[in-house]
Amino acid sequence: MFYSIRTQLIAIIVMLIVPFVLMGYLFWNQAATALRDSIETSTVQTLNQYADFVESTTSQIMNTANQIIRSDTTQDWIRSRKENNEASSVQQNYRMRKYFDSIISNSTLIFSVNIFYDRWDMWNLEGDSYLQSDWYRNYREAGVRWARAHYDSRQNGIYMNSTRVNGLVYPLSDLLNLREEGVLKINLKTSSLQDPLDKLSLGKTGKVFLITPDGSPVLNQKVDLLPHALLERVQSLNGDRNTGTQIFRDKEHRYIYFYQTMETTGWVAVGSVSEKELFRKITVARQNVLIVACILFVITVSLTFWFSSSIATPISKIVRSMRFVEAGDFLKGNAVMLNKKVKQNEIGFLTSNYLNMVKRLKSYIETEFAQNLRRRNAEYKALLLQINPISLITRWKSLRHWRRKAGMKISNKS
Structure with a gap:
């Protein structure tokens, strides 16, 4: 029942633990969000660096072409x-x-x-x-x-x-x-453009492509099928190429695309990676935190059961015994406490004193009961005397008569 000591102890422990677990989970979510933003920022910076490299390379070639023409x-x-x-x-x-x-x-x-x-x-x-x-x-x-x-x-x-x-x-x-x-x-x-691109890492399975605005590969790459919405956004930025790296989220397939348009060439660097892969470490860390929290919760509840057993179990037996004693059944009351090892602590002291009290109570009740029984018998006999005194006198006279006869017989023989 809810009012039992064990239940109350468990409820108190749970009420103490759950807020800390929830607070830790909320803090972890905030930290995970910050980590997600950091990972995305790092990926954006990586793509920006490659875009700057391509931009620098193509600009130099463009300058060389102008130099040759002039x-x-x-x-x-x-x-x-x-x-x-x-x-x-x-x-x-x-x-x-x-x-x-x-x-x-x-x-x-x-x-x-x-x-x-x-x-x-x-x-x-x-x-x-x-x-x-x-x-x-x-x-x-x-x-x-x-x-x-x-x-x-x-x-x-x-x-x-x-x-x-x-x-x-x-x-x-x-x-x-x-x-x-x-x-x-x-x-x-x-290869001078593709080798640096192949070294870019977006998780373990993420890929980076260099494409034209219509989605065709610029380098010797097999481009994955890109979402139509992404290509539309890329084409819409074709006239505005100084926007930096943008992020497009494909919620249907849970993919994240990072893309940036090159100013000199119009090429587009596109990185694609699944959210699960990109944030795999965060997901694993979150799962580990939840697993550890669950394990700690189970351990805490188990320890609470063990701790409460040393308190609640003896008290529960005392309560059961008291109910039998209250009903006057000392045998069952003692049977409940039978073979109960008394520990050297406060609960053991309480149990020992309870058993002594039950013994003294039983002895007192038995003594009092016997005295009451003798007193009632005496009262009963006195009551009988009050109710029929004539019969008592008759019996007394008859007793005297028999005693006389007996006395006369004895004197005649002598």
């Missing part, structure tokens, strides 16, 4: 091609190749440089196969200057031709009349 060597080469002077063209071609070699040697980012003029280029001289290539068609039809990862067979050497590259396609213009005469193509290795 150089006297390039402008002289364009004019020699327009004049159709074969001797001058050969000399200008030689100068341009040396100029391109110096550009490549002075930059660790640039893999190759080529000029495409009509049906001719700097390294292969003849052939119009590049006109059907994806990078050139995207440039002419859609104005896409930054080419996705591809193989460029119009480079200087077999090794270069078999290496996957990304490139900047830049209009080759005569600065005197600002008319486009061809295109300048500067390539950089795809």
